[in-house]
Amino acid sequence: MKFNTNPPAGGEKEIYDFWQKENLFRATPTSFKKAYSLLIPPPNLTGELHLGHAMQHSILDAISRFKRMQGYDVLLLPGVDHAGILFEATFDRELAKKNLSKEKLGRDEWLKRAWKFKEEVYNSVSASWKIMGLSADWSREVFTLDLGPQKAVFNEFKTYYERGLIYKGPYIVQWCPKCNTAIEDVELEYKERKEELYFVCYKIQGTKDEYIEVATTRPETIFADSGIAIYPNHPKFKKYIGKKAQIPLSPIISDFVPIFEDSRVEKKFGTGALKVTPGHDILDYQIGKDHDLKIRQVVDKKGRMTELAGEKLKSLKVNRAREKVIEILKNNNALASVKPYKHSVAICERCKSVVEPLISEEWFVKVDALAKGAIKAINAGKIKFLPKNYAKILVDWLSDIHYWCISRSLWWGHRIPVWYPSARSARSGQVADIQVSLESPGPGWIQDEQVLDTWFSSGIWPLSTLGWPDAKTKNLMLKKYFPWDFEITAPEIKYLWIARMIMISVYFIGDIPFKEMFFHGMLRDLQGRKFSKSLGNGIEPTYLIDKWSVDATRMALYTYSIPGRDGRVSREILDERGKNFRNFATKLQNISKFVLDLAPEPVHFAGVSTTHLSPKHKDDKWIFDELNQTIKNVTHHLKKIELHLATEEIYEFVWHKFADIYIESTKLRRADAQKTLEKVLKDVLIILHPFMPFVTEEIYQKFAEKKKSIMLEDWPLIKSKGKSQKSKGF
Secondary structure: OOOOHHEEEEEHHHEEEEEHHHHOOOOOOOOOOEEEEEOOOOEOOOOOOHHHHHHHHHHHHHHHHHHOOOOOOOEEEEEEOHHHHHHHHHHHHHHOOOOHHHHOHHHHHHHHHHHHHHHHHHHHHHHHHHOOOOOOHHHHHHHHOOHHHHHHHHHHHHHHHHHOOOOEEEEEEEEOOOEEEEEEEHEEEEEEEEEEEEEEEEEEEOOOOOOEEEOOHHHHHHHOOOOOOOOOOOOOOOOHOOOEEEEEEOEEOOEEEEEOOOOOOOOOOOEEEEEEOOOOHHHHHEEEEEOOOOOOOEOOOOOOOHHHHOOOOOOEEEHHHHHHHHHHHHHOOOOOEEEEEEEEEEOOOOOOOOOOOEEEEEEEOOOHHHHHHHHHHOOOOEEEEEOHHHHHHHHHHHOOOOOOEEEEEEEEEEEEEEOOOOHHHHHHHHOOOEEEEOOOOOOOOEEEEOEEHHHHHOOOOHHHHOOOOOOOOOOOOHHHHHOOOEEHHHHHHHHHHHHHHHHHHHHHOOOOOOEEEEEEEOOEEEOOOOOOOOOOOOOHHHHHHHHHHHHHHHHHHOOOOOOOOOEOOOHHHHHHHHHHHHHHHHHHHHHHHHHHHHHOOOOOHOOOOOOOOOOOOHHHHHHHHHHHHHHHHHHHHHOOOOOHHHHHHHHHHHHHHHHHHHHHHHOOOOHHHHHHHHHHHHHHHHHHHHOHHHHHHHHHHOOOOOOOHHHHOOOOOEEEEEEEEOOOOO
């Protein structure tokens, strides 16, 4: 037995520094121990610790500490995401304070300053990621723009391109006018708004007073209409099929568009007739493509009207242009009626601006081939999902997946590794003579201006963090720790990240990225809303930590760690739970004072092992039976990632069985019960350590018989049929 001669000082920071100094978080690839690997979802570079991070980190850390005690070589790998759109917006705001901009600085100088700003931001927020006691191997921390991930991302792009899965071309995308870039459908939020539904009359060509009435929330896009679709067998309008109707915005534009049937038109919306604007609506684009309609653009990438709207409306913002268009419709006797209308509007999840569907020249990945492999792996049950129903949710999404727009009009990120032979070909987007390379092919070659979608590098994160594309035979990290044993995330990025990691890992390495996928619930306010700065309903983890301690905050969060189940919280509720678990920590301290500080002579029975005891007194036998059952239950719940139940088991045992019953019973036979008291207390500290690491380490250091840290202790044995057996792992 080793004895610690240099215990950590009291306090959370001092204990955490002690763990790091002793390298207790380090994974050892050359170890003969069986590996257990956990990949931390990389927080955004600009993101400080929030309740979601705190929940994730608490769960990850509990499992990591448990597996180490079971004898595994644990790799809990941290990383940081460059967060392209968010970081660039944050940095540009800082530049604006100095009257600087991208245009004034130019790309090279902007990037030079951006990297310096990156270091400043990282230094200011990275410490917050460790606050929860996260026992990550910080020596292996990875940044998505590091050279290793850069090599992996290039290999990913080059492979797709060579296999014909990447192409560049015009396509309708969701465009954020404020972030000034394309964004993914799954990066949108939907906000319910009260607006107006305008019923507009389109005159039938060749008639004096016959009209087809169409309902729209966006009259400003009528300039770009290419057709009118009605649902099949429309009782009122089917007689107009094959005819044409006039766009009612003369004299600015006077064009006739075809009328046709299409089953995708909703019967219950408006009049059952749909104005088809392929350049500004995803569904309209699909309908227009099937019916060979013209694509016109009347709103540009800055959210302003184009020349198509005429000289007076050109350059107006959408809302102002809408007012003008309504006046024109009224003057042309083309506005039949206006009704209040409540509907969901797509907004950018980052800047909360209304997005504009429009046609843009972008890079795309044909993900069909990737999706098939992922679906096969999921259906084969190779990944354990918690909750189980997420397997079907992901398969359904993958089965109907659309091409992935991977280009972003930004400067911060992995620049698209495509080179054009001249500035002219670069401007035109010609791809016939391009070269795919990280470095310039030679003089005169111009690199593509755009960067890759952040999720492009995040999708290959399980591989790039372990040194891929080096083969497993040459890469010890990849060979030992892949696939990852455990991954965790919030449900909101199941498509953006989880589905893509599965697709990409299966495609490139023929294996799943992780064995177990845990979707934790979302913490929301009492009205069911997400926490946000704009709503002012957020609860900072630091507030709870400062008031109740890290351990108490972790325990409070474990009560909400049920897979897939959202929790509604308030500051008052979390305060109540934090206080309860702070009192529990105090109870443990008082128990330790009784057992260790107030022990009878000889103090602590120093040098006498308490590992194996044969209790004779009925009370001792009873507490050992209860302890054994508690260890068994806690081990079972940890195996199933039921941390809320595991902590309940320990709480119940410590407070009501060990303290209220057993300790009280020993006060008249203290010396005789001392060995049992020490043995039970030590085992309690060990099984509680994954959940409350700081107070358990602090109390553990009081024992005379101990190792350097409680982290080096073995998980307690479970007795079965009179024998002891090691608790089995996952």
